[in-house]
Every structure is written in C-alpha cells, then in structure tokens.
Amino acid sequence: MNAPMIQCRGISKSYHKGATVVNPLEALDLDVAKGEFLALMGPSGSGKTTLLNLLSGIDSPTSGSLIIAGTEISKLSRRDLTKWRANHVGYIFQLYHLVPILTAFENVELPLLLSSMSKKERHSRVETALSLVGLADRMHHTPAELSGGQEQRVAIARAVVADPPLLVADEPTGDLDRESATRILDLIRQLARDHGKTIVMVTHDAKAAAAADRILHLEKGQLLLNP
C-alpha cells in the first residue's frame, strides 16, 4: 500500500495571546492520500487555517509529527522549510494576493525566480500554467485589469507553476460570485484528477466542499468523526 501524501500524528499548535495560551489544534491525526482532494470545514476559530499553515510549511507545529511526501517537515530548519515550500507546496489564498504592479505573467513567474531554470524554460512553464487556467490571452494584464475570478485563476497558475505535489487553498471561492466559484472549483478538481495533485481546501461553503473527494470537519482544534 502506498504511504499517504500527508501524515499528521498528534500535531498540536499553541501560541500566546497576551497572558492566555491558545490551542487552535490539539493532538490531531490526519492522513491524506496522494491525488486526493480534501475539503476541511468548520466554524471560525476551529483551527482550519492553522492546519493549512502547518501543511504548507509556513508555520510549525508545537508538537507532533508531520510528514509530507516522505519528509518530516516538522523537523526541518527554517531554511530547509523555505526550500521545501518552494518545491512542494502551492498556496491559493482567499483574496488571491497577487502583486498589484506585476502582470499576470510576472505574478505566475514569481515562484520560479529563485530556481536555476533558464529564462526560456521559465517562460514556457508560465505560459503553460496560464493556458491551463484559461488565461493565455490575459497574461500581460495587471490584477487591476482582471475580474475576481480571473485573479484567482492567476493565483492558481502561480500555485501550480513550480509543479508542487501539494496544493493548499484557503477559501479559494470565498470572495467570488457563484459562476466564478464554480469555474474555480472545476479547475481545482481538474488539478487533482488530471494532474495528480493532492489538494487540501478550507471552506465554509458546503457547495464548494461537495466538489472534494472527502470532507472533514474541524471543531476546537480536533476532527469530528460524526459531524
């Protein structure tokens, strides 16, 4: 049997907020298979985004073991974690977070700038990513010249351009109208189905979650078995 893409064992996260200690995640266990599209749901403050931050390597667990694609990332140094992040994770934000002064092409190119890739190869990859999200004809537009749905598609192209095995999406349709949201969800599902990406998506929207292979509910930092 293949090892899961994501293997969380007893991971907890705590931090200080003034004098009190907050525990957004407590002893959480989770396995996600390679190529699986997982939706995480739960009320605000349930620990969804904290879990996403840990999976994407922009935050570290206080305790527990977190193995992704065979690497125990909870034990990596900050420097190694940064390098790992560049090669293994694509992050899709709710508010797209594109750099406003850069064109769609330049935004998508960002994750490749620190690689040893040649300019030609980099440009070819960016064009492929933008074609994949259906924006080949908008590559020289700045975010201000794009609709919300188009901006999110640029953000998805940016997330996949380095060909990471794992994509994490934090409410990717939360700021979009229904039609744009449907297109984005189709695209994300296509990335899992046709390109073998493992996807973990946080959402409040049950319709969005329904697009995933599996839905998990989080509450007070723990997975609910029977939501």
Added chain:
Amino acid sequence: MNAIINLLNLAWIQLIRHRVRSLLTIFGVASGMFLFTAVETLQRSLAKATEASAADTTLVVYRENRFCPSASRLPEHYADEIRRIKGVREVIPVQIVVNNCGASLDVITFRGVPDALLRKFAPEIEIIEGSEEDWQRRDDGALLGEVFAQRRGLKPGDRFDAAGVTITVSGILRSPFAQDNNVAYVKLPFLQQASRAGLGVVTQFNVRVNESKQLEPVASTIDELFRSGQEPTDTRPEKAFFAETASELVELIGFTRWLGVGAVFAVGGLVANALLLVVRGRVKENAVLRTLGFPGRAIGLLVLSEGGMLGLAGGMVGVGLAAWFLRWQSFTMGNEGQTLAIQPDATVVAVGVLAALLLGVFASLWPAIQAMTQPIVQNLRS
C-alpha cells in the same frame, strides 16, 4: 547568480512601476548629492592646490609680512642674486595685479612675466585661439585663460579693462592647471607701468629648483640673503605659499566639509525613510513571497537592491548635474591674490556616485532586516 539577477530585475520593476515615489526619492537623493559634489569639488580643488607632492620644485619669494599683491613690492634685480644660489634652475620675476584682494568668487588676475620667459613659467600652456606671436608683438597684448575668456565673452582682437589695466586680447590659452585657465598673461614691463608699480618692481619671484629636496635649503638661503636688505623676503614652496596666503579661503572651504556631511546624512535619512515606508506598505506582499518559497535573505536583498538603485540613480543625476554646473560656471575663488579654480574631476564624480550607491544600500539595511524578519502567518492575516 541567475536568482540574484532575477531579484535585481524584480527590484527594478518595483521602482519603475512606482514611478512617482521613485522619482521623488531620486530627486531628493540628487539634491543631496549635488551639494555633496559641490563641497567635494571645493575640498579636492583646495587639496590639489595646497598639498605638497614629491614632484614640486617651485618656490615663491614674496615680501615678508605682506599678503596682497599690491603690498608686495620686491626689486626686480633680486632675480640675479637668487639665480646665483646653488640648486636654483630658473628665476622668473612676476607682477600680479588683481581687481579684488579680499575673498571673492569673481577675481580678475593679471600675471606679468618677461615675454622671453613665458614658456619657462608656464611650459604646459597651449594656444587654442589667436597667436603667441601677436602677444610677443604687442606691448598691451594678453593671453587669456580659456575660462577667463569664456566667462567674459572675450576673443582675440577684443579690448578689456579691469583693475586699471587695459589690454588687447592676443590669444586664448588652455592649461592642464585650472588656475592658469582663469588668468591673463601680459608682459612684465607693460603690467609694471599699467599698474603704476613702476619698472623694476615685481610682486614675487617664482624660483624653480633642481630637486624637490632642495626646496627648503634654497628657501632658507634666499630669505637669509635678503634678511637685512631693503625688502626682506619670505620664501615658501608654491603650495605652502598658497595655503598660507589664502588662509581665509582655506578656513572657509574647510567649514563646507560639514555641509557635505549634512548632505550625506540627509540622503541616508531620505532613502531609509522611503524604504521603511515601502517595507510597511508591502507587509502582505512580502509574506506572500515568503509563502511562495522566497527565503528571508531574498526579501532583504530586494529591499537593499531598491535602496542601492535609488541611491545610484539619485547619485548619477545629482553628481552629473553638479559636475556639469560647476564646469559650465567655472567658478574661481580668490583671496589675497591667489586664485582657486573650482573644477570637478573624474575622482570627485566617481566618489560621489559610489557614495550615493553605498548610502542607498546602507540606508536600506534596517528596512531590509525588518522585511526579512517579519513573521509570515501574522502578516498574511494583517
């Protein structure tokens, strides 16, 4: 290497697409560097005129306890006695007439030298208009330094009157020594008569010795020789003479160093402030870049590059404008009959541009440290 070039390119894009902010910062840096270059030019021009070097072999014999040329009246026959001193190669009697003996930015200086000795006094001069023969032929002929002629719009054949001396322009000369480009050379007897000093009276003697190490012993011998003469002398190496005679000028220019220091601090503060604002405005953008796999040092390098580019651009504009302005205006500072041409050189320009670049980078250090140490998760939420 590829990554660094890409980061520099990204920093460049940030600057050119935030055009107004960049231009305002560059304008501020340029203003500071303009002042810095003007001050550095003053300092360097003064240093060149006063710092002795191993190649110096010229002494100036002046009347003891006198400074303004009109007060230094030495008998011309002293030349024959000086010429007999061991180690002396050449003695040139010189009459100097200036329109203003105090510190001034617009000094007109006439140097009267024996016509046969002009080429010995200033062998490096080159006649670029008119002719030396015309100067030899005419009693009132003058060879004008090209800056002198340019400032007053004079050309060969023109007549010119200043400090009670009326001359006819015979030619325009160019010299590698900036001071020579700001004076008018006339014949010694003509200037003695025109200035009413009288024939046989000169302002100073320029004495060339065989070797630099003979400067001191020859100077002492000359002063000893005339100690009890009708006009006692004070003999010093040419550059020391300039430094002492134009001491007010030296003090004034020394003070301007503080203006240069002020300009440097102003530029540093301006770039630091601009970059701090940039970093604060880009908190979320930097967090996104970190999420995409940019290490903190790459974010720091981006900020440092922007600071360096702003400094370099402002430096090139400010230093370039200052160098052009100073060349165009050809300022000459005069004091006690000594003139100091304020001319920027390649060293001043290179130092100015390099200083601006380093200032830009140095001023961005703190903003860069801030940018590279910002926590990702909190900043994504901000």
